[in-house]
Amino acid sequence: MTLSRMSRIRIGSAPDSWGVWFPDDPRQVPWRRFLDEVSESGYDWIELGPYGYLPTDPDVLRAETERRGLAVSAGTVFTGLHRGPAVWDETWEHVSGVAGLTRAMGAEHLVVIPSFWRDDKTGEVLEDRELTAEQWRHLAEGTERLGRELRDRHGLRIVVHPHADTHVDTEENVARFLDATDPDLVSLCLDTGHYAYCGGDSVKLIETYGARIGYLHLKQVDPKILAAVRAEELPFGPAVARGVMCEPPAGTPALEPVLDAAQRLGVELFAIVEQDMYPCAPDEPLPIARRTRRYLRGCGA
Template identity: 80%
Template sequence: MDSVRAHDRSPSPPPPPARIRVGSAPDSWGVWFADDPDQLPWRRFLDEVSEAGYEWIELGPYGYLPTDPARLREETGSRGLKVSAGTVFTALHRGPAVREETWEQVSRVAALARDTGASHLVVIPAFWRDDKTAAALESPELTADQWRALTTGTERLAAEVRDAYGLSLVVHPHADTHIATEEHVERFLDATDPTLVSLCLDTGHYAYCGGDSVKLIKTYGERIGYLHLKQVDPVILADVVERGTPFGPAVRQGVMCEPPRGVPALEPVLTAAQGLGVDLFAIVEQDMYPCPPDKPLPIARRTRAFLRSCGA
């Protein structure tokens, strides 16, 4: 009898493949500010992101899209769109002095994200130099005390956002911030609680700062909670690095380019991400501020088609 049971016992089915939920963001339509005459009106952004074939969007800068949750749900739902995340900039390395200001900003964005069905809050560290003049506002490297303030402050914020709004906090390494290079990212991850703090891996920013996205996914896979997909033009990047160009002017120079024209190759990144066996958002963010109003939609269509060819 036992041998029959053993013979009849079939192997466990493999786990279902991870789902990569592809979306885009106002950034890919040249939107960096809540209100700017050089940017597309928000209705046109929503129309075009839907027309390009995306289902998910991020909120972008708070105030660009309607901040009334009911109205925003109506506007997105009528176009077949859903919200994946809101975004905030923080300066947590400055310690308790910025706590009240940080929470005021976070609470506004997190409430709107929650009330429109989002599941994540993307946190970007403050810039250490002026984005237009390149003047240093702070040292590009943190002291030991500032690192402790950053890591403990991020953990505390993540717990508060989870408890108050039910959102997962993901930290976005970003050019010209204190979490940018491979060394920065690894130090930050090693010093923070994995049950609280995950990473929004932006493939373009990580390559901009010399990092290898596939290596990071394979090494710290359990910490990857969200993806931003973009590429950098290696020729322009070399000039940016040589001249010490700040990020804003580098974007105007075209350092972030349409895939598959740049680096990193996105198919290996998506393959590595799918190998984690978890569902992930992968939001396209091609920094293009400012840009002509008719430029984003054709790029968005081609990018969506390219990502489908990569299995996403």
């Protein structure tokens, strides 16, 4: 196997792989340590993570990333667009700030995560698990509008991230979402771990909806822990704390076939390692990041 087999795949990592879920949390490593360690692990690309964790002044962030040989691949936002036009102004206020920093850092993608239907920590049900037909229409139309506005105002491409405990999660719901949205405005961020968590097959998705795959998140799930999580109906936060997302190659899906399928699409794609680890001991991420980068090189990436 040679590196050229994965010549179209650009590997990076994210604050999530260092246990970072919030802009500020005493259990998270300081942002300078994250930048030092992600560079030391052999990655060239990073995501912004939760807005405000890394410096939001682009001049400061550019200086800090460039001196470590890093570049930004994407920013991330959470949205509740299924709630209809009434949430647009609030959504845009949040999204536009993240989009401005993302574009100023030279990135071209914004990862969009739908809002959770239950509380990520307590498991409190916040709204119905299934969307109505009207809510699906709101979600599709709102996401298309977001894609159009971000393209026209910021030159960004949105990639929607199917995520556990959201309404865009299972194979059925992901297909419904893709079929309802304009390919010119909306692409997908396929997170291999979340899709497996929700019962999906990443290789099948790439082969079926290849033109819609605009970005990858690489992670794996521990099948035994996942079975217990499902049996206990745990929310995603406690499931992560239990270790449901694990270091590759210990879990599923196998990442080499995913990367092979992505390479066959014939387009350049970011593949960002994002091993959910919140909370974690501060010395835990670096060795895992080094081993994961070495493993991905062994896959040709």
